[in-house]
Amino acid sequence: MTEPFVSRGFTGxxxxxxxxxxxxxxxxLTNDFPVLSAGPTPHVALEKWSFSMEGLVKDKVRWTWDxxxxxxxxxxxxxxxxxxxxTKLDTxxxxxxxxxxxxxxxxxxxAHFVTAFSHEGYTTNLSLNDIINGQAFIxxxxxxxxxRPEHGGPARLVVPHLYFWKxxxxxxxxxxxxxxxxxxxxxxxxxxxxxxxxxxxxx
Amino acid sequence: xxxxxxEWQIATVKAIHNETNRVKTLTLQLPRxxxxxxxxxYDIRLTAEDGYQAQRSYSIAxxxxxxxxxxxxxxxxxxxxxxxxxxDVLIPGDRIEVRGPIxxxxxxxxxxxxxxxxxxxxxxxxxLMAMLRHRAARAIKPPxxxxxxxxxxxxxIYYDKLENLLKEKDGLKxxxxxxxxxxxxxxxxSRRIDRKMLNEVIQPLNRPFQxxxxxxxxxxxxxxxxxxxxxxxxxxxxxxxFGPSNSIQGG
Numbered sequence: 001m002t003e004p005f006v007s008r009g010f011t012g013x014x015x016x017x018x019x020x021x022x023x024x025x026x027x028x029l030t031n032d033f034p035v036l037s038a039g040p041t042p043h044v045a046l047e048k049w050s051f052s053m054e055g056l057v058k059d060k061v062r063w064t065w066d067x068x069x070x071x072x073x074x075x076x077x078x079x080x081x082x083x084x085x086x087t088k089l090d091t092x093x094x095x096x097x098x099x100x101x102x103x104x105x106x107x108x109x110x111a112h113f114v115t116a117f118s119h120e121g122y123t124t125n126l127s128l129n130d131i132i133n134g135q136a137f138i139x140x141x142x143x144x145x146x147x148r149p150e151h152g153g154p155a156r157l158v159v160p161h162l163y164f165w166k167x168x169x170x171x172x173x174x175x176x177x178x179x180x181x182x183x184x185x186x187x188x189x190x191x192x193x194x195x196x197x198x199x200x201x202x203x
Numbered sequence: 204x205x206x207x208x209x210e211w212q213i214a215t216v217k218a219i220h221n222e223t224n225r226v227k228t229l230t231l232q233l234p235r236x237x238x239x240x241x242x243x244x245y246d247i248r249l250t251a252e253d254g255y256q257a258q259r260s261y262s263i264a265x266x267x268x269x270x271x272x273x274x275x276x277x278x279x280x281x282x283x284x285x286x287x288x289x290x291d292v293l294i295p296g297d298r299i300e301v302r303g304p305i306x307x308x309x310x311x312x313x314x315x316x317x318x319x320x321x322x323x324x325x326x327x328x329x330x331l332m333a334m335l336r337h338r339a340a341r342a343i344k345p346p347x348x349x350x351x352x353x354x355x356x357x358x359x360i361y362y363d364k365l366e367n368l369l370k371e372k373d374g375l376k377x378x379x380x381x382x383x384x385x386x387x388x389x390x391x392x393s394r395r396i397d398r399k400m401l402n403e404v405i406q407p408l409n410r411p412f413q414x415x416x417x418x419x420x421x422x423x424x425x426x427x428x429x430x431x432x433x434x435x436x437x438x439x440x441x442x443x444x445f446g447p448s449n450s451i452q453g454g
């Protein structure tokens with residue numbers, strides 16, 4: 001048996017106990033809200049904004065901004081974890097649950113995977129089972145205020161139980177598919193699933 | 204999908220070099236070294252006696268041309284958990300757990316001869332330095348510009364090394380802007396990066412060119428937005444931000 005590696009002289013700054021149990025392995029707590037994006041922040045005009053449910057659905061659905069705001073909204077309080085190692089506890093969002101959106105489409109039984117796509121071209125792939133049953137929502141408010149562009153506004157997908165790159169900023173829709181298709185970061189070395197509790201960071 | 208997953212390995216600290224008062228470069232020897240691309244990073248994992256662990260990511264400063272070892276440049280965040288250890292506890296000869304190289308987008312492999320515009324804020328220079336070193340090692344060198352924003356002259360990381368790269372006179376130009384204090388007779392810029400400055404820096408470059416911007420969130424947000432405003436397609440602009448949306452923080 002090999003001895004576990006110990007970093008000489010390292011003691012660390014541990015979070016309080018009640019918070020420590022909510023911290024996935026390898027993550028640290030932050031009270032700020034870091035911004036991670038691969039390129040310039042797009043500014044999507046509300047009059048040009050839309051959200052679509054397409055692919056393996058009987059009839060494609062598309063909402064304008066005003067129509068989307070009419071959908072029943074909910075508030076969500078969730079912990080979020082970024083693959084760059086920060087975790088933020090008790091973030092407060094307002095938006096529309098994916099389950100609520102699913103009531104508007106008739107899904108083909110062959111649909112098992114989803115690509116979330118964004119207004120500027122970003123994509124991320126998810127298993128259908130990872131976004132239904134109360135696990136994901138489209139958020140347009142953070143901390144009671146309209147979601148800022150650098151954080152994905154006008155609206156972003158939020159899938160709090162996966163690393164945050166799955167929570168596509170500037171989201172424009174969900175495409176339902178029979179087969180899994182790696183998205184932007186999933187094609188650039190990052191894990192296909194991204195469960196923080198299993199530390200599924202990279203390939 | 205790469206064939207090998209990225210495994211932890213135990214590196215040996217070969218040297219620690221002071222870059223500025225707040226910034227050090229660690230030279231690590233890797234038992235399982237693998238070729239990186241300029242712009243990538245490594246994860247460092249520290250483990251306490253009781254098994255408690257902390258991880259952070261640090262950009263590679265060295266060129267891929269150097270084999271078996273890497274340089275990671277680390278800014279000390281006083282309130283942080285990992286960087287104070289790397290600065291104040293770690294000494295040459297120590298062993299440290301790392302894995303990498305990681306990152307598949309904020310990278311420059313030099314495959315095209317498109318001109319390069321690099322914009323750095325503070326320790327955001329580190330992955331861009333790897334790109335400049337990679338460029339310097341290549342036979343064919345595209346024209347390159349570096350615009351580097353620092354608080355003061357003393358905060359410029361790699362100043363002597365950058366000046367040495369300039370001596371090659373191989374199509375690289377470097378512009379500095381010092382946002383807080385400037386030495387006497389300072390000839391560079393003395394303000395935050397703005398559109399006028401960017402326009403002056405890009406003037407001699409033939410478009411299209413690749414833009415890499417790395418630094419604190421506010422600097423990257425503003426520089427990227429100005430580049431879009433100057434007509435550079437968003438797809439040519441690659442960014443890496445650190446810190447929260449309103450200040451610099453981290454580990």
